[in-house]
Amino acid sequence: xxxxxxxVNSVRARIDNIKEYIKDSSPDILLxxxxxxxxxxxxxxxxxELGYKSHVFGQKSYNGVAIVTKYEINNLDTDLIxxxxxxxxxxSGEVKINKKKIELINIYVPNGNPVDTEKYEYKxxxxxxxxxxxxxxxxxxxxxxxxxxxxxxxxxxxxxxFKRYENDALGRLEIRKKYRELINLGFKDVYxxxxxxxxxxxxxxxxxxxxxxxxxxxxxxxxxxxxLIENIKSIKINKKPRAKEKPSDHTPIELEII
DNA sequence: ATGGCTGAGCTACTCAGA
Numbered sequence: 710x711x712x713x714x715x716x717v718n719s720v721r722a723r724i725d726n727i728k729e730y731i732k733d734s735s736p737d738i739l740l741x742x743x744x745x746x747x748x749x750x751x752x753x754x755x756x757x758e759l760g761y762k763s764h765v766f767g768q769k770s771y772n773g774v775a776i777v778t779k780y781e782i783n784n785l786d787t788d789l790i791x792x793x794x795x796x797x798x799x800x801s802g803e804v805k806i807n808k809k810k811i812e813l814i815n816i817y818v819p820n821g822n823p824v825d826t827e828k829y830e831y832k833x834x835x836x837x838x839x840x841x842x843x844x845x846x847x848x849x850x851x852x853x854x855x856x857x858x859x860x861x862x863x864x865x866x867x868x869x870x871f872k873r874y875e876n877d878a879l880g881r882l883e884i885r886k887k888y889r890e891l892i893n894l895g896f897k898d899v900y901x902x903x904x905x906x907x908x909x910x911x912x913x914x915x916x917x918x919x920x921x922x923x924x925x926x927x928x929x930x931x932x933x934x935x936x937l938i939e940n941i942k943s944i945k946i947n948k949k950p951r952a953k954e955k956p957s958d959h960t961p962i963e964l965e966i967i
Numbered sequence: 968a969t970g971g972c973t974g975a976g977c978t979a980c981t982c983a984g985a
Binding site: 721743745821822823870912914915916919926928 | 970985
């Protein structure tokens with residue numbers, strides 16, 4: 710089964726690009742972030758024509774997450790976090806793979822910049838609430854997959870120029886510690902687990918030829934609970950969609966599990 | 968190199984992203 714995570718930066722502006730990607734890569738489940746639309750404007754028909762059902766937690770203009778799937782998903786939940794700003798940033802559900810019930814948690818973590826504002830405080834609070842929630846969840850169910858746009862650069866190797874980001878909301882030690890805290894609850898960063906020293910990115914910003922110069926960062930992640938590690942078949946960052954016309958600034962990360 | 972693109976909402980321009 711191939712599960713992919715992709716911050717599409719507007720599902721409607723990107724729909725042709727996404728459909729091409731689906732035809733090319735045949736994912737079973739797409740965990741999408743930054744869909745930037747309300748539920749009623751989500752292109753469910755486009756996905757249905759390709760054989761997928763959509764579960765959407767949308768919001769007007771900003772944020773928004775969705776699970777687009779060929780497999781049945783149960784116990785859908787968009788209420789994982791008591792979000793004081795009521796932003797649509799997390800959707801979860803259960804899928805059965807080889808008799809194992811796995812909880813899929815699709816997240817879009819707040820960006821948090823600039824760091825001297827309430828936006829940064831919101832990111833910290835959001836992560837704190839999320840970690841507390843996962844702490845409780847993993848006691849009841851140890852088959853958990855967390856995927857999405859974390860807006861966190863885990864280590865220096867995960868960005869082209871760490872110096873530029875060490876005081877940024879994506880690279881600050883305080884934030885990277887939250888990521889470690891989450892992993893220490895019993896997860897692996899699947900990409901880094903499989904690629905100890907490889908330097909690859911999932912995001913390149915739109916400015917100044919960042920893509921062409923490979924000025925990127927790895928901020929989109931798959932965290933898999935430790936007892937599912939044996940189920941990993943492959944993990945791959947697929948750079949193809951980032952090279953297309955009208956790309957998202959993020960590119961998909963693909964996890965194959967058995 | 969802290970905004971030089973991009974998208975939504977809307978129809979001039981702001982807000983947000985990372």
